[in-house]
Amino acid sequence: MAMEDATESCGSWAAADSSPVHTRQKLMQQQQQRHKLDVYNEVLRRLREAGLPEVQSPSFEDGLWNHFNRLPARYALDVNVERAEDVLTHKKLLELAEEPANRPVFAVRLVQIIGEGQSTSNYFKHSVHPPPAFGSSPNLGALVLEASKQDVEDGDSDANSAHLPRPMHEITFSTNDKPKLLSLLTSLLGELGLNIQEAHAFSTNDGYSLDVFVVEGWPYEETEQLRDLLQKEIHKMGSPLREGNSLPEHVQIPTDGIDVWEIDFQLLKFGNKVASGSYGDLYRGTYHSQDVAIKVLRPERVNIDMQREFAQEVFIMRKVRHKNVVQFIGACTRPPKLCIVTEFMSGGSVYDYLHKQKGIFKLPALLRVAIDISKGMNYLHQNNIIHRDLKAANLLMDENEVVKVADFGVARVKVESGVMTAETGTYRWMAPEVIEHKPYDHKADVFSFGIVLWELLTAKLPYEYLTPLQAAVGVVQKGLRPTIPKNAHPKLAALLEGCWKQEPTDRPDFSEILETLQHIAKEVGEESDDRRKEKSSSGFFSVLRRNH
Incomplete structure (x- = not known):
């Protein structure tokens, strides 16, 4: 379930900040406040x-x-x-x-x-x-x-x-x-x-x-x-744009009678708040002595649409089990205390690492991250689940730097026809067919992965000089795509271009993406081994020369 803040970031991560970043943010806020006052005075004067x-x-x-x-x-x-x-x-x-x-x-x-x-x-x-x-x-x-x-x-x-x-x-x-x-x-x-x-x-x-x-x-x-x-x-x-109906007392989640995932809210112990969004807050906490992330919906913001999205996330998360997908632990489904409990990812989100901590992935590490994402997404697609909101903020790292796919608020189980409609996700990462409300399938996730891969490669926000909606207009009407760095690995650049092709059928499946990434990783590893051997050999021969 999406909980977006001002940086389009969400998920279950550990708070991590540094004082220089905090100082820059404070200075920026002061400048914005001064500018707001200037604009206010000018508007008032003109009126x-x-x-x-x-x-x-x-x-x-x-x-x-x-x-x-x-x-x-x-x-x-x-x-x-x-x-x-x-x-x-x-x-x-x-x-x-x-x-x-x-x-x-x-x-x-x-x-x-x-x-x-x-x-x-x-x-x-x-x-x-x-x-x-x-x-x-x-x-x-x-x-x-x-x-x-x-x-x-x-x-x-x-x-x-x-x-x-x-x-x-x-x-x-x-x-x-x-x-x-x-x-x-x-x-x-x-x-x-x-x-x-x-x-x-x-x-x-x-x-x-x-x-x-x-x-x-x-x-x-x-x-x-x-x-x-x-x-x-x-x-x-009707109601989607106008006011909705009264809320039920209990959110109905389909069940097969086997899973036991309803959590007693009283058994949750809340720690510090690690993120806050428009519709809810994320806490670090414990459940039966286990470290967990607790995503709580704000009661005053809950409506029929929010409950539907909440139910969808619980329905999908309780069914998935994979080392590259964040582990669902349980949920509280009785309003006003609606929350989802998952494993706590102490490494934070990939988005925060790139854009808040200003981290950079060197090529071997980048490939490991991309392979982790591909494994998680390949598993979801094999189980007919389309994520629909794949972006760096929804990719979380554990203490061992294993990356896992998170946040299934807008995910859907693929319908029988294999295609779906209705726009969702976040504009900077969104496939053109989704932006245009055309029928789409799992290849929409592949497009989003291409944007994420570019993000890993450049450590930049996609279309950073445009608003999200301006980016969406450019993607659809002008074929806008991020610029691939000239020094990018040629096979990685080719994979990027393949992932964000305009025609969905031309994009690879995640099984193909995974195979390509593993092949590149093997090449990069072999090149690195060769360089180490050369360095070792040159050191050995220089010692021989000095001895003579």
């Missing part, structure tokens, strides 16, 4: 100059500051301060979303994008629509210019149109935050034939969401019709 009636309220300033504080720091970093009215719109949408009957709240408008190479002055001279609420990534500006040029080539506009901003629709949603909300929203937009060109997703610290999409695929002059159709589609979707 006052605009003479809007809301600004006259004595409580407005505090309300605006609370708006910035309830959203993550990157909201202030990304928002277009020249469009102070947009901040006011976001504030109103979030306030409306607090009333259950209103959810989800949304706003639709036409915006115009400044293409690459277009000046701001030229933009304001020709623009009849406002710019998007948030600064666009370079790939969007380039896309706009490319599309405008295509219009000229197709004879759809005059020769000067390539220099004018191109209109698109911006759709902003606000509702209570919940698992797979982005999946539901992107699926909704896809159903209407809209192509997401840019996306910004924010979660507030009190359980609400603000999701902003720039889309194309709808006639510019028919904004009202788009608004009406969105309302109808939301109504048709």
